[in-house]
Amino acid sequence: MQDLDALKPFSIPGQLAFRTGPGGLPYADIANAGGTASICLQGAHLTNFQPRAQRAPVVWLSQAARFAPGKSIRGGVPVCWPWFGAHPTEPGFPAHGFARTVPWAVVDSGAAQGVTQLALRLEPSAATRAQWPHATPVELRISVSDTLGMALITRNEAGVALPLSEALHTYFHVGDIGEVVLQGLDGCAYLDKVENFARKQHSGALRFAGETDRVYVNTVADCLIDDARLGRRIRVRKQGSACTVVWTPWAEKAAAMGDYTAEGWRQMLCVESANAADNALVLQPGESHTLEVSYGAEAL
Structure with a gap:
Protein backbone atom coordinates (compact mmCIF):
# COMPACT_ATOMS: atom_id res chain seq x y z
CA MET A 1 0.00 0.00 0.00
CA GLN A 2 1.37 3.44 -0.93
CA ASP A 3 2.20 5.70 1.98
CA LEU A 4 1.17 9.36 2.09
CA ASP A 5 4.61 10.60 1.03
CA ALA A 6 4.46 8.47 -2.13
CA LEU A 7 1.04 9.97 -2.91
CA LYS A 8 2.08 13.62 -2.66
CA PRO A 9 2.99 13.94 -6.37
CA PHE A 10 -0.63 13.10 -7.26
CA SER A 11 -2.16 15.79 -5.03
CA ILE A 12 -3.89 18.77 -6.67
CA PRO A 13 -4.04 21.84 -4.42
CA GLY A 14 -7.62 22.70 -3.58
CA GLN A 15 -9.03 19.64 -5.39
CA LEU A 16 -7.32 16.36 -4.46
CA ALA A 17 -5.67 15.41 -1.17
CA PHE A 18 -4.66 12.19 0.56
CA ARG A 19 -5.04 11.21 4.22
CA THR A 20 -5.03 8.31 6.61
CA GLY A 21 -8.63 7.55 7.52
CA PRO A 22 -10.75 4.99 9.41
CA GLY A 23 -9.00 1.68 10.03
CA GLY A 24 -5.63 3.29 9.29
CA LEU A 25 -6.38 3.01 5.57
CA PRO A 26 -5.29 5.61 2.98
CA TYR A 27 -7.96 7.76 1.35
CA ALA A 28 -8.20 10.26 -1.48
CA ASP A 29 -10.54 13.23 -1.01
CA ILE A 30 -11.79 15.16 -4.02
CA ALA A 31 -13.55 18.52 -3.77
CA ASN A 32 -14.33 20.91 -6.61
CA ALA A 33 -17.09 23.30 -7.67
CA GLY A 34 -19.31 20.43 -8.80
CA GLY A 35 -19.10 17.95 -5.95
CA THR A 36 -17.13 15.99 -3.39
CA ALA A 37 -15.98 12.37 -3.21
CA SER A 38 -13.79 10.10 -1.09
CA ILE A 39 -12.01 6.95 -2.22
CA CYS A 40 -10.40 4.32 0.00
CA LEU A 41 -7.27 3.06 -1.74
CA GLN A 42 -7.95 -0.41 -0.35
CA GLY A 43 -10.24 -1.81 -3.01
CA ALA A 44 -10.30 1.47 -4.98
CA HIS A 45 -13.51 1.77 -2.99
CA LEU A 46 -15.42 5.01 -3.48
CA THR A 47 -17.14 5.70 -0.15
CA ASN A 48 -18.86 9.01 -0.82
CA PHE A 49 -20.14 11.18 -3.66
CA GLN A 50 -22.27 14.26 -3.25
CA PRO A 51 -22.93 16.97 -5.85
CA ARG A 52 -22.79 20.48 -4.42
CA ALA A 53 -26.38 21.06 -5.54
CA GLN A 54 -27.70 18.05 -3.55
CA ARG A 55 -28.63 18.17 0.13
CA ALA A 56 -27.99 14.42 0.48
CA PRO A 57 -25.24 12.16 -0.88
CA VAL A 58 -25.90 10.22 -4.08
CA VAL A 59 -23.78 7.30 -2.84
CA TRP A 60 -24.71 5.66 0.49
CA LEU A 61 -22.29 4.47 3.18
CA SER A 62 -23.46 2.51 6.21
CA GLN A 63 -23.06 4.32 9.52
CA ALA A 64 -22.00 0.93 10.90
CA ALA A 65 -19.48 0.19 8.14
CA ARG A 66 -16.27 -1.49 9.29
CA PHE A 67 -12.89 -0.27 8.12
CA ALA A 68 -9.96 -2.67 8.43
CA PRO A 69 -7.16 -4.06 6.28
CA GLY A 70 -8.41 -6.90 4.10
CA LYS A 71 -12.10 -6.32 4.91
CA SER A 72 -14.85 -5.10 2.59
CA ILE A 73 -16.71 -1.86 3.35
CA ARG A 74 -20.51 -1.79 3.55
CA GLY A 75 -21.71 0.83 1.11
CA GLY A 76 -20.10 3.07 -1.45
CA VAL A 77 -19.02 1.43 -4.71
CA PRO A 78 -17.32 -1.95 -4.16
CA VAL A 79 -15.45 -3.24 -7.22
CA CYS A 80 -16.50 -6.84 -7.93
CA TRP A 81 -13.71 -8.39 -10.02
CA PRO A 82 -12.60 -10.78 -11.56
CA TRP A 83 -15.75 -12.74 -10.73
CA PHE A 84 -19.21 -11.73 -9.58
CA GLY A 85 -21.00 -13.71 -6.90
CA ALA A 86 -19.57 -17.07 -5.88
CA HIS A 87 -16.45 -18.35 -7.65
CA PRO A 88 -17.60 -20.96 -10.21
CA THR A 89 -15.30 -23.75 -8.97
CA GLU A 90 -13.70 -22.68 -5.66
CA PRO A 91 -16.24 -22.18 -2.85
CA GLY A 92 -13.49 -21.06 -0.47
CA PHE A 93 -12.64 -18.01 -2.60
CA PRO A 94 -14.32 -14.73 -1.57
CA ALA A 95 -17.67 -13.80 -3.07
CA HIS A 96 -17.41 -11.07 -5.72
CA GLY A 97 -13.65 -11.57 -6.12
CA PHE A 98 -10.72 -10.05 -4.28
CA ALA A 99 -10.44 -6.60 -5.88
CA ALA A 111 -8.00 18.34 -13.36
CA ALA A 112 -9.53 20.13 -16.34
CA GLN A 113 -12.76 21.98 -17.13
CA GLY A 114 -14.26 21.49 -13.66
CA VAL A 115 -13.54 17.74 -13.52
CA THR A 116 -11.07 16.14 -11.11
CA GLN A 117 -9.69 12.75 -12.12
CA LEU A 118 -7.98 9.91 -10.29
CA ALA A 119 -6.68 6.62 -11.73
CA LEU A 120 -5.86 3.54 -9.67
CA ARG A 121 -4.39 0.15 -10.58
CA LEU A 122 -4.81 -3.10 -8.66
CA GLU A 123 -1.54 -4.32 -7.16
CA PRO A 124 -1.20 -8.11 -7.62
CA SER A 125 0.32 -10.13 -4.78
CA ALA A 126 1.04 -13.76 -3.98
CA ALA A 127 -2.40 -13.96 -2.37
CA THR A 128 -4.22 -12.61 -5.44
CA ARG A 129 -2.18 -14.73 -7.85
CA ALA A 130 -3.20 -17.83 -5.89
CA GLN A 131 -6.79 -17.03 -6.85
CA TRP A 132 -6.21 -15.48 -10.29
CA PRO A 133 -2.84 -16.48 -11.84
CA HIS A 134 -3.40 -14.45 -15.00
CA ALA A 135 -1.77 -11.33 -16.40
CA THR A 136 -4.78 -9.02 -16.52
CA PRO A 137 -3.90 -5.47 -15.49
CA VAL A 138 -7.01 -3.69 -14.19
CA GLU A 139 -7.52 0.01 -13.57
CA LEU A 140 -10.32 2.14 -12.15
CA ARG A 141 -10.56 5.69 -13.44
CA ILE A 142 -12.73 8.09 -11.44
CA SER A 143 -13.91 11.53 -12.50
CA VAL A 144 -15.77 13.92 -10.20
CA SER A 145 -17.79 17.03 -11.00
CA ASP A 146 -21.54 17.44 -10.45
CA THR A 147 -21.65 13.87 -11.80
CA LEU A 148 -19.55 10.85 -10.91
CA GLY A 149 -17.87 8.84 -13.64
CA MET A 150 -16.14 5.48 -13.14
CA ALA A 151 -14.44 3.28 -15.72
CA LEU A 152 -13.21 -0.23 -14.86
CA ILE A 153 -10.67 -1.30 -17.50
CA THR A 154 -9.35 -4.86 -17.83
CA ARG A 155 -6.64 -5.93 -20.29
CA ASN A 156 -5.86 -9.55 -21.09
CA GLU A 157 -2.08 -9.96 -21.41
CA ALA A 158 -2.16 -13.67 -20.53
CA GLY A 159 -1.96 -15.08 -24.05
CA VAL A 160 -5.08 -17.24 -23.59
CA ALA A 161 -8.80 -16.46 -23.52
CA LEU A 162 -10.06 -15.78 -19.99
CA PRO A 163 -13.50 -15.69 -18.36
CA LEU A 164 -14.44 -12.45 -16.61
CA SER A 165 -17.45 -11.34 -14.63
CA GLU A 166 -17.56 -8.00 -12.86
CA ALA A 167 -19.71 -5.25 -11.38
CA LEU A 168 -19.63 -1.81 -9.87
CA HIS A 169 -21.78 -2.70 -6.85
CA THR A 170 -23.09 0.80 -6.20
CA TYR A 171 -25.15 1.62 -3.10
CA PHE A 172 -27.36 4.65 -3.80
CA HIS A 173 -28.68 6.88 -1.03
CA VAL A 174 -32.49 7.09 -1.02
CA GLY A 175 -35.05 8.73 1.24
CA ASP A 176 -36.89 5.47 1.99
CA ILE A 177 -36.64 2.18 0.10
CA GLY A 178 -40.38 1.59 0.45
CA GLU A 179 -41.16 4.77 -1.48
CA VAL A 180 -38.66 4.87 -4.37
CA VAL A 181 -39.46 3.72 -7.90
CA LEU A 182 -36.82 2.21 -10.20
CA GLN A 183 -37.36 2.65 -13.92
CA GLY A 184 -35.51 1.32 -16.94
CA LEU A 185 -35.98 -2.45 -16.66
CA ASP A 186 -39.44 -2.88 -18.20
CA GLY A 187 -39.56 -5.97 -20.40
CA CYS A 188 -36.29 -7.44 -19.14
CA ALA A 189 -35.70 -11.04 -18.15
CA TYR A 190 -34.08 -11.55 -14.77
CA LEU A 191 -32.71 -14.21 -12.46
CA ASP A 192 -34.35 -14.04 -9.03
CA LYS A 193 -31.68 -14.94 -6.46
CA VAL A 194 -34.24 -14.81 -3.64
CA GLU A 195 -36.02 -17.71 -5.36
CA ASN A 196 -33.01 -19.89 -6.24
CA PHE A 197 -32.19 -18.07 -9.49
CA ALA A 198 -35.65 -18.62 -11.00
CA ARG A 199 -35.84 -16.97 -14.43
CA LYS A 200 -38.66 -14.43 -14.69
CA GLN A 201 -39.87 -11.55 -16.84
CA HIS A 202 -40.24 -8.02 -15.51
CA SER A 203 -42.96 -5.56 -16.46
CA GLY A 204 -43.30 -1.89 -15.56
CA ALA A 205 -41.48 0.11 -12.90
CA LEU A 206 -39.99 -1.63 -9.88
CA ARG A 207 -41.11 -0.91 -6.31
CA PHE A 208 -39.80 -2.53 -3.14
CA ALA A 209 -41.66 -4.23 -0.31
CA GLY A 210 -39.19 -6.93 0.76
CA GLU A 211 -35.79 -8.47 0.06
CA THR A 212 -34.90 -8.11 -3.62
CA ASP A 213 -31.87 -9.63 -5.35
CA ARG A 214 -32.16 -9.82 -9.12
CA VAL A 215 -29.81 -10.05 -12.08
CA TYR A 216 -31.49 -8.38 -15.06
CA VAL A 217 -29.86 -9.78 -18.19
CA ASN A 218 -29.37 -8.43 -21.70
CA THR A 219 -30.01 -4.81 -20.78
CA VAL A 220 -27.87 -1.78 -21.58
CA ALA A 221 -30.52 0.79 -20.65
CA ASP A 222 -30.18 3.70 -18.24
CA CYS A 223 -31.84 3.18 -14.86
CA LEU A 224 -33.69 5.96 -13.01
CA ILE A 225 -34.27 6.01 -9.25
CA ASP A 226 -37.25 8.29 -8.63
CA ASP A 227 -37.18 9.46 -5.03
CA ALA A 228 -40.13 11.66 -4.04
CA ARG A 229 -38.95 11.99 -0.43
CA LEU A 230 -35.65 13.56 -1.50
CA GLY A 231 -37.27 15.29 -4.48
CA ARG A 232 -34.81 13.92 -6.99
CA ARG A 233 -34.09 11.39 -9.69
CA ILE A 234 -30.75 9.56 -9.76
CA ARG A 235 -29.77 8.65 -13.31
CA VAL A 236 -27.52 5.61 -13.83
CA ARG A 237 -25.89 5.56 -17.26
CA LYS A 238 -23.61 2.75 -18.36
CA GLN A 239 -21.53 1.47 -21.25
CA GLY A 240 -19.83 -1.89 -21.63
CA SER A 241 -22.32 -3.49 -19.23
CA ALA A 242 -24.95 -5.95 -20.44
CA CYS A 243 -26.76 -6.68 -17.17
CA THR A 244 -28.04 -4.77 -14.15
CA VAL A 245 -28.21 -6.15 -10.62
CA VAL A 246 -30.80 -4.76 -8.20
CA TRP A 247 -30.48 -5.50 -4.48
CA THR A 248 -31.99 -4.49 -1.17
CA PRO A 249 -31.53 -6.80 1.85
CA TRP A 250 -34.57 -5.62 3.84
CA ALA A 251 -34.70 -5.74 7.64
CA GLU A 252 -33.99 -9.36 8.60
CA LYS A 253 -31.06 -9.92 6.28
CA ALA A 254 -29.53 -6.52 7.07
CA ALA A 255 -29.71 -7.25 10.80
CA ALA A 256 -27.88 -10.54 10.27
CA MET A 257 -25.02 -8.85 8.42
CA GLY A 258 -23.86 -6.83 11.41
CA ASP A 259 -22.66 -3.72 9.56
CA TYR A 260 -26.01 -1.96 9.20
CA THR A 261 -27.65 0.29 11.76
CA ALA A 262 -31.17 -0.79 12.73
CA GLU A 263 -32.87 1.27 10.01
CA GLY A 264 -29.91 1.97 7.75
CA TRP A 265 -31.06 -0.45 5.08
CA ARG A 266 -34.08 1.79 4.46
CA GLN A 267 -31.82 4.52 3.03
CA MET A 268 -30.07 2.43 0.36
CA LEU A 269 -30.69 0.70 -2.94
CA CYS A 270 -28.04 -1.12 -4.97
CA VAL A 271 -28.27 -0.71 -8.74
CA GLU A 272 -25.17 -2.43 -10.09
CA SER A 273 -23.81 -2.19 -13.61
CA ALA A 274 -22.40 -5.62 -14.34
CA ASN A 275 -21.32 -8.33 -16.74
CA ALA A 276 -22.40 -11.56 -15.07
CA ALA A 277 -24.63 -14.63 -15.40
CA ASP A 278 -25.83 -14.77 -19.04
CA ASN A 279 -23.64 -11.77 -19.79
CA ALA A 280 -20.30 -12.90 -18.34
CA LEU A 281 -17.41 -12.07 -20.64
CA VAL A 282 -14.59 -13.96 -22.30
CA LEU A 283 -11.56 -11.75 -22.93
CA GLN A 284 -9.42 -12.83 -25.86
CA PRO A 285 -5.63 -12.47 -25.76
CA GLY A 286 -4.70 -8.82 -26.17
CA GLU A 287 -8.29 -7.68 -25.71
CA SER A 288 -9.31 -4.85 -23.39
CA HIS A 289 -12.74 -4.28 -21.89
CA THR A 290 -14.16 -1.17 -20.21
CA LEU A 291 -17.21 -1.10 -17.93
CA GLU A 292 -18.14 2.57 -17.61
CA VAL A 293 -20.80 4.31 -15.53
CA SER A 294 -22.01 7.84 -14.86
CA TYR A 295 -24.17 8.88 -11.90
CA GLY A 296 -25.99 12.17 -11.47
CA ALA A 297 -29.03 13.59 -9.72
CA GLU A 298 -31.72 15.89 -11.06
CA ALA A 299 -34.93 17.37 -9.66
CA LEU A 300 -38.10 15.35 -10.09
Missing part, protein backbone atom coordinates in the same frame (compact mmCIF):
# COMPACT_ATOMS: atom_id res chain seq x y z
CA ARG A 100 -12.51 -4.83 -3.22
CA THR A 101 -10.26 -5.88 -0.31
CA VAL A 102 -6.70 -5.50 -1.66
CA PRO A 103 -4.44 -2.47 -2.20
CA TRP A 104 -4.70 -0.40 -5.36
CA ALA A 105 -2.00 2.07 -6.38
CA VAL A 106 -2.63 5.62 -7.55
CA VAL A 107 -1.10 5.93 -11.02
CA ASP A 108 -2.44 9.24 -12.31
CA SER A 109 -4.46 12.32 -11.42
CA GLY A 110 -5.53 15.50 -13.17
Whole structure:
Protein backbone atom coordinates (compact mmCIF):
# COMPACT_ATOMS: atom_id res chain seq x y z
CA MET A 1 0.00 0.00 0.00
CA GLN A 2 1.37 3.44 -0.93
CA ASP A 3 2.20 5.70 1.98
CA LEU A 4 1.17 9.36 2.09
CA ASP A 5 4.61 10.60 1.03
CA ALA A 6 4.46 8.47 -2.13
CA LEU A 7 1.04 9.97 -2.91
CA LYS A 8 2.08 13.62 -2.66
CA PRO A 9 2.99 13.94 -6.37
CA PHE A 10 -0.63 13.10 -7.26
CA SER A 11 -2.16 15.79 -5.03
CA ILE A 12 -3.89 18.77 -6.67
CA PRO A 13 -4.04 21.84 -4.42
CA GLY A 14 -7.62 22.70 -3.58
CA GLN A 15 -9.03 19.64 -5.39
CA LEU A 16 -7.32 16.36 -4.46
CA ALA A 17 -5.67 15.41 -1.17
CA PHE A 18 -4.66 12.19 0.56
CA ARG A 19 -5.04 11.21 4.22
CA THR A 20 -5.03 8.31 6.61
CA GLY A 21 -8.63 7.55 7.52
CA PRO A 22 -10.75 4.99 9.41
CA GLY A 23 -9.00 1.68 10.03
CA GLY A 24 -5.63 3.29 9.29
CA LEU A 25 -6.38 3.01 5.57
CA PRO A 26 -5.29 5.61 2.98
CA TYR A 27 -7.96 7.76 1.35
CA ALA A 28 -8.20 10.26 -1.48
CA ASP A 29 -10.54 13.23 -1.01
CA ILE A 30 -11.79 15.16 -4.02
CA ALA A 31 -13.55 18.52 -3.77
CA ASN A 32 -14.33 20.91 -6.61
CA ALA A 33 -17.09 23.30 -7.67
CA GLY A 34 -19.31 20.43 -8.80
CA GLY A 35 -19.10 17.95 -5.95
CA THR A 36 -17.13 15.99 -3.39
CA ALA A 37 -15.98 12.37 -3.21
CA SER A 38 -13.79 10.10 -1.09
CA ILE A 39 -12.01 6.95 -2.22
CA CYS A 40 -10.40 4.32 0.00
CA LEU A 41 -7.27 3.06 -1.74
CA GLN A 42 -7.95 -0.41 -0.35
CA GLY A 43 -10.24 -1.81 -3.01
CA ALA A 44 -10.30 1.47 -4.98
CA HIS A 45 -13.51 1.77 -2.99
CA LEU A 46 -15.42 5.01 -3.48
CA THR A 47 -17.14 5.70 -0.15
CA ASN A 48 -18.86 9.01 -0.82
CA PHE A 49 -20.14 11.18 -3.66
CA GLN A 50 -22.27 14.26 -3.25
CA PRO A 51 -22.93 16.97 -5.85
CA ARG A 52 -22.79 20.48 -4.42
CA ALA A 53 -26.38 21.06 -5.54
CA GLN A 54 -27.70 18.05 -3.55
CA ARG A 55 -28.63 18.17 0.13
CA ALA A 56 -27.99 14.42 0.48
CA PRO A 57 -25.24 12.16 -0.88
CA VAL A 58 -25.90 10.22 -4.08
CA VAL A 59 -23.78 7.30 -2.84
CA TRP A 60 -24.71 5.66 0.49
CA LEU A 61 -22.29 4.47 3.18
CA SER A 62 -23.46 2.51 6.21
CA GLN A 63 -23.06 4.32 9.52
CA ALA A 64 -22.00 0.93 10.90
CA ALA A 65 -19.48 0.19 8.14
CA ARG A 66 -16.27 -1.49 9.29
CA PHE A 67 -12.89 -0.27 8.12
CA ALA A 68 -9.96 -2.67 8.43
CA PRO A 69 -7.16 -4.06 6.28
CA GLY A 70 -8.41 -6.90 4.10
CA LYS A 71 -12.10 -6.32 4.91
CA SER A 72 -14.85 -5.10 2.59
CA ILE A 73 -16.71 -1.86 3.35
CA ARG A 74 -20.51 -1.79 3.55
CA GLY A 75 -21.71 0.83 1.11
CA GLY A 76 -20.10 3.07 -1.45
CA VAL A 77 -19.02 1.43 -4.71
CA PRO A 78 -17.32 -1.95 -4.16
CA VAL A 79 -15.45 -3.24 -7.22
CA CYS A 80 -16.50 -6.84 -7.93
CA TRP A 81 -13.71 -8.39 -10.02
CA PRO A 82 -12.60 -10.78 -11.56
CA TRP A 83 -15.75 -12.74 -10.73
CA PHE A 84 -19.21 -11.73 -9.58
CA GLY A 85 -21.00 -13.71 -6.90
CA ALA A 86 -19.57 -17.07 -5.88
CA HIS A 87 -16.45 -18.35 -7.65
CA PRO A 88 -17.60 -20.96 -10.21
CA THR A 89 -15.30 -23.75 -8.97
CA GLU A 90 -13.70 -22.68 -5.66
CA PRO A 91 -16.24 -22.18 -2.85
CA GLY A 92 -13.49 -21.06 -0.47
CA PHE A 93 -12.64 -18.01 -2.60
CA PRO A 94 -14.32 -14.73 -1.57
CA ALA A 95 -17.67 -13.80 -3.07
CA HIS A 96 -17.41 -11.07 -5.72
CA GLY A 97 -13.65 -11.57 -6.12
CA PHE A 98 -10.72 -10.05 -4.28
CA ALA A 99 -10.44 -6.60 -5.88
CA ARG A 100 -12.51 -4.83 -3.22
CA THR A 101 -10.26 -5.88 -0.31
CA VAL A 102 -6.70 -5.50 -1.66
CA PRO A 103 -4.44 -2.47 -2.20
CA TRP A 104 -4.70 -0.40 -5.36
CA ALA A 105 -2.00 2.07 -6.38
CA VAL A 106 -2.63 5.62 -7.55
CA VAL A 107 -1.10 5.93 -11.02
CA ASP A 108 -2.44 9.24 -12.31
CA SER A 109 -4.46 12.32 -11.42
CA GLY A 110 -5.53 15.50 -13.17
CA ALA A 111 -8.00 18.34 -13.36
CA ALA A 112 -9.53 20.13 -16.34
CA GLN A 113 -12.76 21.98 -17.13
CA GLY A 114 -14.26 21.49 -13.66
CA VAL A 115 -13.54 17.74 -13.52
CA THR A 116 -11.07 16.14 -11.11
CA GLN A 117 -9.69 12.75 -12.12
CA LEU A 118 -7.98 9.91 -10.29
CA ALA A 119 -6.68 6.62 -11.73
CA LEU A 120 -5.86 3.54 -9.67
CA ARG A 121 -4.39 0.15 -10.58
CA LEU A 122 -4.81 -3.10 -8.66
CA GLU A 123 -1.54 -4.32 -7.16
CA PRO A 124 -1.20 -8.11 -7.62
CA SER A 125 0.32 -10.13 -4.78
CA ALA A 126 1.04 -13.76 -3.98
CA ALA A 127 -2.40 -13.96 -2.37
CA THR A 128 -4.22 -12.61 -5.44
CA ARG A 129 -2.18 -14.73 -7.85
CA ALA A 130 -3.20 -17.83 -5.89
CA GLN A 131 -6.79 -17.03 -6.85
CA TRP A 132 -6.21 -15.48 -10.29
CA PRO A 133 -2.84 -16.48 -11.84
CA HIS A 134 -3.40 -14.45 -15.00
CA ALA A 135 -1.77 -11.33 -16.40
CA THR A 136 -4.78 -9.02 -16.52
CA PRO A 137 -3.90 -5.47 -15.49
CA VAL A 138 -7.01 -3.69 -14.19
CA GLU A 139 -7.52 0.01 -13.57
CA LEU A 140 -10.32 2.14 -12.15
CA ARG A 141 -10.56 5.69 -13.44
CA ILE A 142 -12.73 8.09 -11.44
CA SER A 143 -13.91 11.53 -12.50
CA VAL A 144 -15.77 13.92 -10.20
CA SER A 145 -17.79 17.03 -11.00
CA ASP A 146 -21.54 17.44 -10.45
CA THR A 147 -21.65 13.87 -11.80
CA LEU A 148 -19.55 10.85 -10.91
CA GLY A 149 -17.87 8.84 -13.64
CA MET A 150 -16.14 5.48 -13.14
CA ALA A 151 -14.44 3.28 -15.72
CA LEU A 152 -13.21 -0.23 -14.86
CA ILE A 153 -10.67 -1.30 -17.50
CA THR A 154 -9.35 -4.86 -17.83
CA ARG A 155 -6.64 -5.93 -20.29
CA ASN A 156 -5.86 -9.55 -21.09
CA GLU A 157 -2.08 -9.96 -21.41
CA ALA A 158 -2.16 -13.67 -20.53
CA GLY A 159 -1.96 -15.08 -24.05
CA VAL A 160 -5.08 -17.24 -23.59
CA ALA A 161 -8.80 -16.46 -23.52
CA LEU A 162 -10.06 -15.78 -19.99
CA PRO A 163 -13.50 -15.69 -18.36
CA LEU A 164 -14.44 -12.45 -16.61
CA SER A 165 -17.45 -11.34 -14.63
CA GLU A 166 -17.56 -8.00 -12.86
CA ALA A 167 -19.71 -5.25 -11.38
CA LEU A 168 -19.63 -1.81 -9.87
CA HIS A 169 -21.78 -2.70 -6.85
CA THR A 170 -23.09 0.80 -6.20
CA TYR A 171 -25.15 1.62 -3.10
CA PHE A 172 -27.36 4.65 -3.80
CA HIS A 173 -28.68 6.88 -1.03
CA VAL A 174 -32.49 7.09 -1.02
CA GLY A 175 -35.05 8.73 1.24
CA ASP A 176 -36.89 5.47 1.99
CA ILE A 177 -36.64 2.18 0.10
CA GLY A 178 -40.38 1.59 0.45
CA GLU A 179 -41.16 4.77 -1.48
CA VAL A 180 -38.66 4.87 -4.37
CA VAL A 181 -39.46 3.72 -7.90
CA LEU A 182 -36.82 2.21 -10.20
CA GLN A 183 -37.36 2.65 -13.92
CA GLY A 184 -35.51 1.32 -16.94
CA LEU A 185 -35.98 -2.45 -16.66
CA ASP A 186 -39.44 -2.88 -18.20
CA GLY A 187 -39.56 -5.97 -20.40
CA CYS A 188 -36.29 -7.44 -19.14
CA ALA A 189 -35.70 -11.04 -18.15
CA TYR A 190 -34.08 -11.55 -14.77
CA LEU A 191 -32.71 -14.21 -12.46
CA ASP A 192 -34.35 -14.04 -9.03
CA LYS A 193 -31.68 -14.94 -6.46
CA VAL A 194 -34.24 -14.81 -3.64
CA GLU A 195 -36.02 -17.71 -5.36
CA ASN A 196 -33.01 -19.89 -6.24
CA PHE A 197 -32.19 -18.07 -9.49
CA ALA A 198 -35.65 -18.62 -11.00
CA ARG A 199 -35.84 -16.97 -14.43
CA LYS A 200 -38.66 -14.43 -14.69
CA GLN A 201 -39.87 -11.55 -16.84
CA HIS A 202 -40.24 -8.02 -15.51
CA SER A 203 -42.96 -5.56 -16.46
CA GLY A 204 -43.30 -1.89 -15.56
CA ALA A 205 -41.48 0.11 -12.90
CA LEU A 206 -39.99 -1.63 -9.88
CA ARG A 207 -41.11 -0.91 -6.31
CA PHE A 208 -39.80 -2.53 -3.14
CA ALA A 209 -41.66 -4.23 -0.31
CA GLY A 210 -39.19 -6.93 0.76
CA GLU A 211 -35.79 -8.47 0.06
CA THR A 212 -34.90 -8.11 -3.62
CA ASP A 213 -31.87 -9.63 -5.35
CA ARG A 214 -32.16 -9.82 -9.12
CA VAL A 215 -29.81 -10.05 -12.08
CA TYR A 216 -31.49 -8.38 -15.06
CA VAL A 217 -29.86 -9.78 -18.19
CA ASN A 218 -29.37 -8.43 -21.70
CA THR A 219 -30.01 -4.81 -20.78
CA VAL A 220 -27.87 -1.78 -21.58
CA ALA A 221 -30.52 0.79 -20.65
CA ASP A 222 -30.18 3.70 -18.24
CA CYS A 223 -31.84 3.18 -14.86
CA LEU A 224 -33.69 5.96 -13.01
CA ILE A 225 -34.27 6.01 -9.25
CA ASP A 226 -37.25 8.29 -8.63
CA ASP A 227 -37.18 9.46 -5.03
CA ALA A 228 -40.13 11.66 -4.04
CA ARG A 229 -38.95 11.99 -0.43
CA LEU A 230 -35.65 13.56 -1.50
CA GLY A 231 -37.27 15.29 -4.48
CA ARG A 232 -34.81 13.92 -6.99
CA ARG A 233 -34.09 11.39 -9.69
CA ILE A 234 -30.75 9.56 -9.76
CA ARG A 235 -29.77 8.65 -13.31
CA VAL A 236 -27.52 5.61 -13.83
CA ARG A 237 -25.89 5.56 -17.26
CA LYS A 238 -23.61 2.75 -18.36
CA GLN A 239 -21.53 1.47 -21.25
CA GLY A 240 -19.83 -1.89 -21.63
CA SER A 241 -22.32 -3.49 -19.23
CA ALA A 242 -24.95 -5.95 -20.44
CA CYS A 243 -26.76 -6.68 -17.17
CA THR A 244 -28.04 -4.77 -14.15
CA VAL A 245 -28.21 -6.15 -10.62
CA VAL A 246 -30.80 -4.76 -8.20
CA TRP A 247 -30.48 -5.50 -4.48
CA THR A 248 -31.99 -4.49 -1.17
CA PRO A 249 -31.53 -6.80 1.85
CA TRP A 250 -34.57 -5.62 3.84
CA ALA A 251 -34.70 -5.74 7.64
CA GLU A 252 -33.99 -9.36 8.60
CA LYS A 253 -31.06 -9.92 6.28
CA ALA A 254 -29.53 -6.52 7.07
CA ALA A 255 -29.71 -7.25 10.80
CA ALA A 256 -27.88 -10.54 10.27
CA MET A 257 -25.02 -8.85 8.42
CA GLY A 258 -23.86 -6.83 11.41
CA ASP A 259 -22.66 -3.72 9.56
CA TYR A 260 -26.01 -1.96 9.20
CA THR A 261 -27.65 0.29 11.76
CA ALA A 262 -31.17 -0.79 12.73
CA GLU A 263 -32.87 1.27 10.01
CA GLY A 264 -29.91 1.97 7.75
CA TRP A 265 -31.06 -0.45 5.08
CA ARG A 266 -34.08 1.79 4.46
CA GLN A 267 -31.82 4.52 3.03
CA MET A 268 -30.07 2.43 0.36
CA LEU A 269 -30.69 0.70 -2.94
CA CYS A 270 -28.04 -1.12 -4.97
CA VAL A 271 -28.27 -0.71 -8.74
CA GLU A 272 -25.17 -2.43 -10.09
CA SER A 273 -23.81 -2.19 -13.61
CA ALA A 274 -22.40 -5.62 -14.34
CA ASN A 275 -21.32 -8.33 -16.74
CA ALA A 276 -22.40 -11.56 -15.07
CA ALA A 277 -24.63 -14.63 -15.40
CA ASP A 278 -25.83 -14.77 -19.04
CA ASN A 279 -23.64 -11.77 -19.79
CA ALA A 280 -20.30 -12.90 -18.34
CA LEU A 281 -17.41 -12.07 -20.64
CA VAL A 282 -14.59 -13.96 -22.30
CA LEU A 283 -11.56 -11.75 -22.93
CA GLN A 284 -9.42 -12.83 -25.86
CA PRO A 285 -5.63 -12.47 -25.76
CA GLY A 286 -4.70 -8.82 -26.17
CA GLU A 287 -8.29 -7.68 -25.71
CA SER A 288 -9.31 -4.85 -23.39
CA HIS A 289 -12.74 -4.28 -21.89
CA THR A 290 -14.16 -1.17 -20.21
CA LEU A 291 -17.21 -1.10 -17.93
CA GLU A 292 -18.14 2.57 -17.61
CA VAL A 293 -20.80 4.31 -15.53
CA SER A 294 -22.01 7.84 -14.86
CA TYR A 295 -24.17 8.88 -11.90
CA GLY A 296 -25.99 12.17 -11.47
CA ALA A 297 -29.03 13.59 -9.72
CA GLU A 298 -31.72 15.89 -11.06
CA ALA A 299 -34.93 17.37 -9.66
CA LEU A 300 -38.10 15.35 -10.09
